[in-house]
Amino acid sequence: MNLEPDEVADTVLVLTEPSDKSADLVVRELERRNAQVFRADTGDFPLSLNVSVWFDGSWHGEIRSPDGAVGLRDIRSVYVRRPTAFTFPPSMNDAEQRFAAREARRAVGGLLMSLPGCTWVNxxxxxxxxxxxxxxxxxxxxxxxxVPRTVITNVPGDAADLSGRLGGSVVYKTLSGASVSDGERVSLVYTTPVTVADMADDRVALTAHQFQERIxxxxxxxxxxxxxxxxxxxxxxxxxxxxxxxxxxxxxxxxxxxxxxxxxxxxxxxxxxxxxxxxxxxxxxxxxxxxxxxxxxxxxxxxxxxxxxxxxxxxxxxxxxxxxxxxx
Missing domain, CATH: 3.30.470.20 (ATP-grasp fold, B domain)
Known part of the structure; x- marks a missing residue:
C-alpha cells in the first residue's frame, strides 16, 4: 500500500517478542484510541516475516506477516520494545546463518531507519x-x-588505591545486564558488596569491572x-x-x-x-x-x-x- 500525496502515515509499528506484557498494554491502549497497529518480531524474519520493497528516490513496499501487512510509507511511529534475533532454517550452517543475519540487519534495520519523519520509542x-x-x-x-563515585578497572594491583577513592564501603555492579547465560541455564549477577581483597583478586584482570561507593x-x-x-x-x-x-x-x-x-x-x-x-x-x-x-x-x-x-x-x-x- 502506498500513500497518496494528501494522505498521512497513521500506523504504529510495534517491534517486540510475542510474550511482552508491557507491549500488550501499549497495544491495547493504541487500539482503544482507534490507532492502526502492526505488531511484529524481527525473530520471525525470514521464516514468516517478509520484506518486499523498491527504491525510486524513496522506499516503497511492505512488511508482511501471517497476520497482515504494513506499507513502509504508512508507518508514523515505531515502538521498539524487545524484538528477538533473526531466526534462520536449521539447514543453514553457522557461517551461512551469520552471513544471513548481517544481511538481514542491514536490510530490515536500514529500511526502518530510512522512514521519513518517523517517531521512535526509542x-x-x-x-x-x-x-x-x-x-x-x-x-x-x-x-x-x-552520581556515586565509581571505578572501572581490570588491574587487581590497583585495588587498594582505587578502593580508597570509593570510601569505606564498596559494591560491584555489572556494566551490562544482570543475566549470564550458559546454555539453557541463566544466572543473575546482582549488586554485591566487595572488599579490597575481592578487588585484588587475580580474576579481576580477565575483564572490566565496575566498583562503586555504597550509598x-x-x-x-x-x-x-x-x-x-x-x-x-x-x-x-x-x-x-x-x-x-x-x-x-x-x-x-x-x-x-x-x-x-x-x-x-x-x-x-x-x-x-x-x-x-x-x-x-x-x-x-x-x-x-x-x-x-x-x-x-x-x-x-x-x-x-x-x-x-x-x-x-x-x-x-x-x-x-x-x-x-x-x-x-
Missing part, C-alpha cells in the same frame, strides 16, 4: 549508545544529578520517562525482609507507591534523556536519609508493566499518546 542507535554505563554516569553528572539508602526509586513526562515510584522493602542491596533479588519482598521526584531531579533527568536522544527510559535512583537522589542506572528499554500493576501509573497511556502524536 531510536535503535540512540538506545544502543545509551546502554553504555560510563556514558550514562558522565551525562547524569553533567546534567546535575548526584546508605533508605529507599529506591524507579523513574519512567516517556517524552517529557516522568512517572516515579518508591520501591520499598517489607520490614521483615531486612535491607536489600539490590531490590531485583527479591521481588516478593517489595511494595510500591507513586511519588513525585524533586523538581531539580526531574528536570535533570529530562535533560539527560534529551541529551541521550531517548524518548523512553527507566531510570533507577537510591535515596538517602537527607533525600539526596543518587542516579545509579538507566535502561532505554526497561520493563515497566509490573510497576503499572502495582501503582496504576498511566505509563501505557503516555507511550500511546507519544506514538500517535497526541502528546504534542
Amino acid at each position: 531510536h535503535p542507535s540512540k538506545a544502543a549508545d545509551a546502554e553504555y554505563k560510563p556514558l550514562q554516569l558522565v551525562t547524569a553528572a553533567a546534567c546535575g544529578l548526584a 546508605p539508602k533508605v529507599r529506591d526509586v524507579r523513574a519512567t520517562v516517556v517524552g517529557r513526562r516522568v512517572f516515579a515510584a518508591n520501591i520499598l522493602v517489607d520490614d521483615d525482609a531486612g535491607e536489600l542491596l539490590d531490590w531485583r533479588a527479591d521481588y516478593q519482598a517489595l511494595r510500591y507507591e507513586p511519588v513525585d521526584l524533586p523538581e531539580g531531579v526531574k528536570s535533570a533527568l529530562l535533560t539527560m534523556t534529551e541529551q541521550l536522544g531517548l524518548t523512553f527510559a527507566a531510570a533507577d535512583f537510591v535515596v538517602t536519609a537527607d533525600d539526596t537522589h543518587y542516579f545509579v542506572d538507566l535502561n532505554p528499554s526497561g520493563q515497566w508493566g509490573w510497576i503499572v500493576d502495582a501503582t496504576a501509573l498511566p505509563i501505557a497511556e503516555a507511550i500511546a499518546a507519544l506514538l500517535t502524536g497526541e502528546d504534542q
